[in-house]
Amino acid sequence: MLDKKQLITIKGTRDGLTLFIDEVCSYDLVVNELHATIAESSPKENEPVVSVKVQLGNRFLTEQQKKELTDIITKDHRFIVESIESSVIRREEALRWKEHSDIQAVSRVIRSGQVLEVTGDLLLIGDVNPGGKVVATGNIYIMGNLHGIAHAGSIGDRQAFIAASFMKPNQLRIADYISRAPDYEADGVYMECGLVDEEQDKIVIDRLQVLSHKRQVLSGFERRMQNG
Amino acid sequence: MGEAIVITSGKGGVGKTTTSANIGTALALMEKKVCLIDTDIGLRNLDVIMGLENRIIYDIVDVIQERCKLKQALIKDKRFDYLSLLPAAQTSDKSAVTTDGMKQIISELKQEYDYIIIDCPAGIEQGFQNAVAGADKAIVVTTPEKSSVRDADRIIGLLEKEDMESPRLIINRIRNHMMKNGDMLEIDEIIQVLSIDLIGIVIDDDEVIKASNKGEPVALQPNSKASIAYRNIARRILGETVPLQSLEDEKGVLYKVKKFFGMRA
Numbered sequence A: 001m002l003d004k005k006q007l008i009t010i011k012g013t014r015d016g017l018t019l020f021i022d023e024v025c026s027y028d029l030v031v032n033e034l035h036a037t038i039a040e041s042s043p044k045e046n047e048p049v050v051s052v053k054v055q056l057g058n059r060f061l062t063e064q065q066k067k068e069l070t071d072i073i074t075k076d077h078r079f080i081v082e083s084i085e086s087s088v089i090r091r092e093e094a095l096r097w098k099e100h101s102d103i104q105a106v107s108r109v110i111r112s113g114q115v116l117e118v119t120g121d122l123l124l125i126g127d128v129n130p131g132g133k134v135v136a137t138g139n140i141y142i143m144g145n146l147h148g149i150a151h152a153g154s155i156g157d158r159q160a161f162i163a164a165s166f167m168k169p170n171q172l173r174i175a176d177y178i179s180r181a182p183d184y185e186a187d188g189v190y191m192e193c194g195l196v197d198e199e200q201d202k203i204v205i206d207r208l209q210v211l212s213h214k215r216q217v218l219s220g221f222e223r224r225m226q227n228g
Numbered sequence B: 001m002g003e004a005i006v007i008t009s010g011k012g013g014v015g016k017t018t019t020s021a022n023i024g025t026a027l028a029l030m031e032k033k034v035c036l037i038d039t040d041i042g043l044r045n046l047d048v049i050m051g052l053e054n055r056i057i058y059d060i061v062d063v064i065q066e067r068c069k070l071k072q073a074l075i076k077d078k079r080f081d082y083l084s085l086l087p088a089a090q091t092s093d094k095s096a097v098t099t100d101g102m103k104q105i106i107s108e109l110k111q112e113y114d115y116i117i118i119d120c121p122a123g124i125e126q127g128f129q130n131a132v133a134g135a136d137k138a139i140v141v142t143t144p145e146k147s148s149v150r151d152a153d154r155i156i157g158l159l160e161k162e163d164m165e166s167p168r169l170i171i172n173r174i175r176n177h178m179m180k181n182g183d184m185l186e187i188d189e190i191i192q193v194l195s196i197d198l199i200g201i202v203i204d205d206d207e208v209i210k211a212s213n214k215g216e217p218v219a220l221q222p223n224s225k226a227s228i229a230y231r232n233i234a235r236r237i238l239g240e241t242v243p244l245q246s247l248e249d250e251k252g253v254l255y256k257v258k259k260f261f262g263m264r265a
């Protein structure tokens, strides 16, 4: 083969190098070529270590393949791999991602002894009766009466909150915080929300309006993009 | 083809057996063919309230274990030709009854009777599962107490998983003076929490206990308040629109409740 196409292109930036890897050739070719490229361009002993970003384009690599590439690049301890980026992800990963950022709308009554668990935000159109429980990894919005237990941010998101048309809950839980109803007979509240107050280090109940400046209600999707 | 209705509650002692006996009797008064089934194995009561205790020869476990034919185990009522009772077993092991056994019995009874009324035991265990297995519809009984309403809610949740229409509610043992003082849950409040249709309310009436002790269900009496309430429930089961009877001779408590009936199609 005469005019062999360049499979790996190197670009220098202020923060280090970026390796652009051809996205259509076979993986074995990439490995071969990478050995050569690294040998050629490795910094000398007395030069500082360089950080490398790898750009895969539309190529999908398994975790094992990523590790193999990383090993090749860092073999002589002259490079460190900062990131390996690809514009494609697996279907399952995408679904999981979508689930975590989705809002699940459910329309029914959650009765005593029943538990409704969702991934992402929960929009419940209906009541949570005493002894019933709703759990979401994101926020919980209840268009109805919350008498039972609501647990938002169930896998640890302390920014999550619980909003309800009416609430007189047995318990509110956000991430690892728990607050329960007082022992005396108290009135419920209309159009309020429960959220973690960092200063007081506990769950507080406030008017729904505070959400607009304390939480970015509508950017729940972005928030979870950041959290991965 | 008849219809099977299970009477259930979750909590014990709220009036399932009393309700079963009286709805059955009231339907019989309206010339329907009715069969009552007692599924409370080991704690049978329905025969006593119906005054049929002495006539029992075979019971439901005998039928399931094929010691007798279904027809042989049915006890004919003293007063009505087409009112029968299939009694529970008093001694046998509870595990003798199965959901399949129940379904079989009920489908056989449906050939002959218009209504099969199933008295359910308290609790949510196997006895409950058996009682609801063959039912087409359910009536949930509660009293105006928090714990009773809570258990009714639990039961409604379990019934929703069954293949039947949304259950209907009876609020039993209402005491008007307590309701007025706010010492009991309001009817509106109960309906709002349980969010199912109300099919009737029954006041707490000493006549009910007296009648049960005599083995003459209160529904047989012409004028007592509880009797009228049970007969109204039977009429609603038949599809008639019957307004709620007021508890006292003034509006008050029940005024608001009426609109729940208005909302039903």
Ligand SMILES: Nc1ncnc2c1ncn2[C@@H]1O[C@H](COP(=O)(O)OP(=O)(O)OP(=O)(O)O)[C@@H](O)[C@H]1O
Residues within 6 Å of the ligand: B009, B011, B012, B013, B014, B015, B016, B017, B018, B019, B040, B045, B120, B121, B122, B172, B173, B174, B202, B203, B204, B205, B206, B208, B209, B212, B226
């Ligand atoms: N409306 C009423 N007024 C007065 N007493 C009532 C009324 N309804 C039921 N009772 C009484 O309450 C008691 C319990 O009723 P019943 O046996 O029907 O309850 P149950 O739900 O079948 O109980 P179990 O769970 O033990 O089967 C009985 O003594 C009965 O007479």
Ligand SMILES: [Mg+2]
Residues within 6 Å of the ligand: B016, B017, B018, B040, B045, B119, B120, B121
């Ligand atoms: Mg009973």
